[in-house]
Amino acid sequence: QKLKYFIYLRKSSDTEDRQVQSIETQERELTEYANKHGLEIVDTFRETKSAFKPGREQFELMIKRFSKGEANGLLVLQANRISRNAIDGAQIMNLLDTEYLSEVRTPVTRYGNSSTEKMMLAFEFIFSKKDSDDKSTFVKGGMKTKSIKGYPHGMAKVGYTNDQTEEKGNRSWLKDELRFPLVKQCFQMLLTKKYSVKQVYEFARDELHLTTPLRKNEGGRPIAYSYWYVMFADPIYAGFFFDNGVRYELNSSLERVISEEEYWEIQTMLGKKGRPKPQKRVALYNHFMRCEECNGAVTPDFKFQIICPECKKKFSYLNRED
Numbered sequence: 147q148k149l150k151y152f153i154y155l156r157k158s159s160d161t162e163d164r165q166v167q168s169i170e171t172q173e174r175e176l177t178e179y180a181n182k183h184g185l186e187i188v189d190t191f192r193e194t195k196s197a198f199k200p201g202r203e204q205f206e207l208m209i210k211r212f213s214k215g216e217a218n219g220l221l222v223l224q225a226n227r228i229s230r231n232a233i234d235g236a237q238i239m240n241l242l243d244t245e246y247l248s249e250v251r252t253p254v255t256r257y258g259n260s261s262t263e264k265m266m267l268a269f270e271f272i273f274s275k276k277d278s279d280d281k282s283t284f285v286k287g288g289m290k291t292k293s294i295k296g297y298p299h300g301m302a303k304v305g306y307t308n309d310q311t312e313e314k315g316n317r318s319w320l321k322d323e324l325r326f327p328l329v330k331q332c333f334q335m336l337l338t339k340k341y342s343v344k345q346v347y348e349f350a351r352d353e354l355h356l357t358t359p360l361r362k363n364e365g366g367r368p369i370a371y372s373y374w375y376v377m378f379a380d381p382i383y384a385g386f387f388f389d390n391g392v393r394y395e396l397n398s399s400l401e402r403v404i405s406e407e408e409y410w411e412i413q414t415m416l417g418k419k420g421r422p423k424p425q426k427r428v429a430l431y432n433h434f435m436r437c438e439e440c441n442g443a444v445t446p447d448f449k450f451q452i453i454c455p456e457c458k459k460k461f462s463y464l465n466r467e468d
Contacts, residue, residue: 149248150188151180151219152208156227158196169194172223179253180221188217197230198278205234212241218248225252225270230278235271239264292316293389296397303382304358304369305329305403321401328356329383330403336378337408339415343378347371378416384409 155172167175169192180187189211193204205228211217220238222228228250229235241247242257242264250257250267257267289299297318302308305326308317332350335341341349350356351368360366369377381387383403385396396402404412429446436443451460 148186149219150186150217151221151251152211152217153177153180153187153190153221154193154205154208154227155190155223156193156195156197156202156205158194167223172227175253176221176223185219185221185251187221197226197228197234197274199231200233202234209237209241212246215246218246220247220250222250222252225250225255225257225267226274226277229271230274232271232275235268235275238271239268242267289389293387293392293394296395296400298382298387298389298394301361302359303380304356304377305383306400307359319397319400322359325356325359326401326403328354329377332356332374333378333383333404333408333412336412336415337404343374343416344371347374350374375416378412381406381409 153173153176155169155176157167157169157172173190173192177187179185191204191208193202195202197205212220220228228238238247238250242250242259245259248259255266257263257270292299295318302319302322305322305328306319307322309320310317312318328350331354332346335346335349336343347369355368357368358365377383382396384406385400385402386406387394387396427446427448429448431446434443434445451462453460
């Protein structure tokens, strides 16, 4: 049976692919390899997406075309380009078992339909998944350590800046001497209750000329009107933040823009656009109860209502004074 090949190229922006060659480089090397060995290439699939979870569009399209018999060989730079999760790896193994796929080839290895070759390919998929799982564990551990130190992960918020002298991924925050006082002035304007969010936005744009920090490919522009709602709802300016539902305090070396009491006052002013204050309710059964047969779950549903004695209609009494 003559072999016809699909070329599959993949690279993601995740940590797993920091040292992986670009799509263009992969395509050049595999095309040169195919020409050198006289391989018939039917089509090329290019994907810029992580393989940590299923759901890659080009990969799924390639699997369907294998099932239609359009090709029976797969050419990739490395086996971990195919899969880093159990489901996608199992699809390739199933194609080999059903003989829709005759071989998976890289420039250094060939995996055919024999039991030994399929076992070696399965090992490659297992090692790829373990490598991704290990990196995920390390990253989550690093993010938690950073949160404990009092620094949210990611780019610093407007008014603060990342310390560029430290290692990337572990950088602390510093006060942005240029933008911090301007951001604080905007928060104080809103707290006077004399200005709307739109008026604060216009004042920051036209009078203060407040812009986002200038970075490599972005920044240096006025803060968008919609983002002001995000800023006013962000607890980081009051000195705390949440990571996976756990509250952490901002590092004590950083000056706060507002107090926590002022933060909750702003959330009340914003209404539904603000982040609601966490509430703890007490019930007889305060957690999920699961059914062993259907695996369904039941949890308390709290309602706070009053009934008008005249019209008999129900009204929520939370946040109501009369």
